[in-house]
Amino acid sequence: MVVKWCKWLWVPLLLLVLFLPLPAQAAGMVEVTGDVVNLRAGPGTDYPVLGQVEQGTQLAVIGEARGWYNVLLADGRRAFIAGWLVRLLEPAALAAPSRGIQAQQERPSTASAAGPSTVEVTGDVVNLRAGPGTDYPVLGQVEQGAQLAVIGEARGWYNVLLADGRRAFIAGWLVSGGGAAYANVPLVSRGGENRPLPSVLAGKKIVIDPGHGGSDPGAIGPTGYQEKAFTLAVARLLATKLRERGAQVLLTRDSDVTLDLAPRVEKANCWEADAFLSIHANASTDSSVAGLSTWYCPSGFCPKGSSYLARCVQEAMVQELQLPDLGVRTANFYVVRYTQMPAVLAEVGFISNPGEESLLRTPEFQERVAQALVSGLERFFAP
Known part of the structure; x- marks a missing residue:
């Protein structure tokens, strides 16, 4: 049997039924790409496992949160599945739902199905933030009358999509309109012109340091995948x-070449960068160890701002990638000790962990990592 439900799970399932609003109909289908993938009670690995599905299973999508799909099963039960362990099916590729999983039948709806939902700004000048709350960094501002495409909602804040592809949150009490029919459409400003917001990264000089390279493969995973490739x-x-957002970018290496640590630091210092970010994958002799961590030089040695940059990067990675949070840590790594600007080293998962190695090598997950690092840098540079 494909979906294996545990006997003790009636309580969280009941909570899901009671508190998750039913949509009008399935918004699409996904197909499971992992061998056996967990279904969870919420959008993250810290939520209880409700069951499992096998590779090839097609699931009806009824929502999305933090990179996880909310899916509907044939008996009306709902669960979340990691977005990087499934693939979206185009309409032409949809088959009859496989292995006993069926999409929900259409139900009467009070929501409009004519097109995307938008909201109109009612405040004079309203902040756009990195998350649903005033404690999140300000990413930009919009003026009264601007119309924004809504792609989600959380805690009374709308998640909106901008013309340049960036996402931001706006307070629900400072806009009018809105609804449940979300779509990815650009920001439309007053006068009907597309007007993307300037990024907080515009003009910033950022050094990206891909760890290892050339004769130094870095850590190697159980199937032979090398850290330097990731x-x-x-x-x-x-x-x-970053360049799309107007930042100036310097890569310490842009090909598979051997590069010592000193030249990496020297490049950043000579360029007088605003931030330095070294990318790595962790490894352990214990293959069960997993998770994310961000490192900076201990206080008294590192440039001012490194600890804050580490917190911003770590929080963004945990939020976006939904892997275990191992926290912000300190160490005298050469590339973060001898750089003369805020500098951190991000350990993105454990390549020694079979499950995380399988993620690290997929283009979809690599894209999510890059987006998480962008978000972390945006938080750091936000006014």
Whole structure:
């Protein structure tokens, strides 16, 4: 049997039924790409496992949160599945739901199905923030009358999509309109012109350091995947995203070459960068160890701002990637001790862990890592 439900799970399932609003209909389908993938009670690995599905299973999608899909099963039960362990199916690729999993039948709806939901700014000048609350950094501002495409909602804040592809949150009490039919459409300003917001990263000089390279493969996973390949792939994706936001970017290496630690630091110092970010994957002799950590030089040695940059990067990675949070740590790593600007080293998962190694090597997960690092840098530079 594909979906294996544990006997003690009636309580969280009951809570899901009571408190999760039913949508009008399935928003699409995903197909499981992992061998056996957990279904959870919420959008994160810290939520209880409700059951499992096997590779090839097709699930009806009824929502999305923090990179996890909320899916509907044939008997009306709902669960969350990690977005990087499934693939979205195009309409032409949809088959009859496989292995006993069926999409929910259509139900009458009070929501409009004619198009995307938008909200209109009612305040004079309203902040756009990195998360649903006033404690999140300000990413930009919009003026009264601006119309924003809504892609989600959390705690009374709307998650909106901007013309340049960035996402931000706006207070629900400072806009009018809104609803449940979300779609990815650009920001429309007054007068009907597309007007992307300037990024807080515009003009910043950021050094990206892909760990290892050339004759130094770094750590090697159970199937032979090398750390140096992962770090370079993420660094290239990150560089593109930063440049799209107006940042100046310097990669310490942009190919599979051997590079000592001193030249990496020297490049950053000579360029007088605003921030230095070294990308790595962790490893352990215990293959069960997993998670994310961000490192900076101990107090008294590191440049001012390194500890804050580490917190921003760590929080963004945990929020985006939903892997165990091993926290912010200190160490005298050469590349974070001898740099003359805020500098951190991000350990993205454990390549020695079979499950995390399988994630590290996928383009989809590498893209998510790059986006998480962008978010971390945006938080750091936010006014």
